[in-house]
Amino acid sequence: MKNPTHCPFCKSNHVVTHHHGQKVGATLGTIAGAAGGAARALAGAELGASLGVVAGPAGSFAGAVMGALLGAAAGCTTGVAVGEMLDDHIFLKHECLECGKTFSA
Numbered sequence: 001m002k003n004p005t006h007c008p009f010c011k012s013n014h015v016v017t018h019h020h021g022q023k024v025g026a027t028l029g030t031i032a033g034a035a036g037g038a039a040r041a042l043a044g045a046e047l048g049a050s051l052g053v054v055a056g057p058a059g060s061f062a063g064a065v066m067g068a069l070l071g072a073a074a075g076c077t078t079g080v081a082v083g084e085m086l087d088d089h090i091f092l093k094h095e096c097l098e099c100g101k102t103f104s105a
């Protein structure tokens, strides 16, 4: 993560960094991951069901929940990575609090 210490326009060091792409990426990734997790949830439910002999119906439910959670977590991680890439290449990341201009590193 590049962090400029001063504004290239007015040389002020009152600069804040935005992570628009990272947030958008994380959100989209989480949604996509949860959707993908639904597929995993089915597999998890099957696994849970086979374990259900021991754990009962709660086993298949826990398997489905685990599948969705794992999918969402994986999707979020991927989304953040993609979002960081977008931040680096597309979104303006830094804003000067003195002159109000935005700039990328």
Ligand SMILES: [Zn+2]
Pocket (backbone or CB within 6 Å): 007, 008, 009, 010, 011, 012, 096, 097, 098, 099, 100, 101
């Ligand atoms: Zn400035």
